[in-house]
Amino acid sequence: MILYLHGFRSSPSSMKARVTGQRMAELGRAAEFICPQLPASPKLAMELAFGLVAGIAPHELTIVGSSLGGYYATWMAEKLGCRAVLLNPAVVPMLDLDKHVGVTTAYHSDEPFEFKREYIEELRALAVPRVTQPERYFLIACTGDEVLDYRDMVAHYAGAKQKVVQGSDHAISEYADYLGEVLAFCSVTGEAR
Structure with a gap:
């Protein structure tokens, strides 16, 4: 089972979420892919x-998290003892997101998106200072x-499987090129390691 957690102001319509879901469907494993709209x-x-x-x-579970979803995935993996794939994950989002307090819109719709000041403290409560079993993590980080x-990502996930991509961008525009490795780490059969 793969639980995909999207990033800040994002949605299940993000490119990486859609590409992952489509590949799972092609493998006949659509029922093993969950990608909720996160509040x-x-x-x-x-x-x-x-x-x-x-x-x-x-x-039987791997959590795949992108950006803020990677921060969430890390906390969940530590609590549950499952694997996690981190795609350009936020490491200390409390610092980066403080400037986003207020009302804006979501990236893939015109829906209002409100990020309240108290959410900074909620993020702080989910902090993982150091991962306990780095072998359960796969980091994809783009320079x-x-x-x-x-x-910051490379240092935070020291000892984990890491793929440092030279160049690229926050969205990991060529994510489809790495999907086979992601699914192999998730132990999805049909994908080469």
Whole structure:
């Protein structure tokens, strides 16, 4: 089972979420891919995510998280003992997101998106100072990420499987090129390691 957690102001319509879901469908595994619309509140996002995977054994679950979703995926993987794939993950979002407090719109719609000041404290409550079992993590970090510093990611996930992509961008525009490795790490059969 793959739980995909999108990034800040994003949605299940993001390119990486769609590409992953499409590949799972092509493999006949669409029922093993969950990608919810996460609420702006980190606390509510985690309640939703935990509810969706309740009862799934840790060895049968991989959480794939992009940007802020990578921060969430790390916290969940530490709590559940499952694998996680981090795609240009936020490491300390409390610092980066403070300037985004207020009302704006989501990236893939005209829906209002409100990020409240109290959400900064909710994010702080999900901090993982150091991953306990780095072998359960696969990091894809791009040196050309225009939003987050890839060096923070590499340092935070020291000891984990890491793919440092020279150049690219925060969205990982060529993500489809790495999807086979992602799914192999998720133990999805049909994908080469």
